[in-house]
Amino acid sequence: MMDQSQSFHDLVRRRQSVRQFLAQPLEATQIKAVLEDAQRAPSNCNTQPWHVHVVSGATRASLTQVLIEQAEKASYSPDFSWDETAFPGRLDERRRAQGKAYYEALGIAREDKAGRHEAILRNLDFFGAPHAAFLFMPSVGDGVRVAADIGMYAQTFLLSLTARGYAGIPQTLLGLFADPIREHLGIPDEMKLLFGISFGYADPTALSVAPMPRAAIGDSSVMHV
Template sequence: MSETPPSVSTVLQARHSVRAFLPAPVPLQVLHEVFATALRVPSNCNIQPWRVYVVSGSQKEALAKALQAEAAGGKPPAPDFEWDVRFCGEHRERQFGAAAALYGVIGVDRHDRPARAAAMLRNWAFFDAPHAAFFTMQRYLQLVGAVDLGILAQTLALLLAERGIASCMQGALAMYPAPVRNLLGLSDDVGILFGMSFGYADPDAAANSARTERVALADAVRFIG
């Protein structure tokens, strides 16, 4: 990290999801610092609903194997929370745009289903990241807790980016909860909302050159009064 850390605006302008990582782990002290700082985020009535688990090393390797076996075995996803939303209209177009941006740079034809499935499977290898975070909370909290966990996750991503550490949020990491629940020893009242792989980006990987677009300010925000 440079002497003067980049501003939040600079970090945000440069950020993008990273889907190929170098094997080097993030020093434990840096992890502690980032996660401790992130816990300053607000939450609804200060309930702080999160229980975050960071999985690394041989435990992460074993989990990746188990998750890939579930996903490749054709098991239907069975997330702890409701994820089964089919995007419509402009959302569907943007979903296609994001997929096209990734497939374009990694050379996957969108009509090539096996190649798409292989690219998708990389999710459950954590894109070779040295760390995977799982964001969990008690199931009864539903939408209220999910908002808080989203705020925490993006704050974490920014604090990591400030230190040159890349990440990818992954709904995919909620799809096959059984091996994760088993490793984390989660009780029945707790669910996995989503995950995030993180570490140092592989600068040479084609996947990391994918860039997505954003709608114009006027289409996203109205200033009234």
């Protein structure tokens, strides 16, 4: 039991949001193994509401072009509202600290609008990852419960990638282009896009961004006895 606990302790700390990947794709069997792990995620009443579409190869390349075209026109179609400036207090402080650390690692100054724009577009090329998984969900009530299930699926997916020596990054930005992604992949309108995960092999030559600090347990948890 001690060995298993230590392994999990190490695993969750090895997982990082990677923003530069090798072009080398995973084999279909490797992707299937990750999907099988993620399928073990818990869900309300075992509904397993996730609908996951993985793009690779030519489909991935053509979708990137579609997304960049939409971004250049500022044509967004999120299924769920999003305002990154609406986080209160400490949450906004953490958001700003992450952005500052990332752009500093890239050597992009705050006033460099062109550089920042190019950095944002790298999201839509999946940071060079050969694969991306789009997490869709059905509309049930206000969607919060189903979205929570999708979150548990995504974390299981990401931990499976890490455990197998791969890497991934969840991307909210991909969820802002729900309509063109649905159209490109032939997905019905009733399936709503929450976000995507780019994944593959991490590029060991990528610029290093120090792991972002985590809040103290006392800031987020209360023990009642």
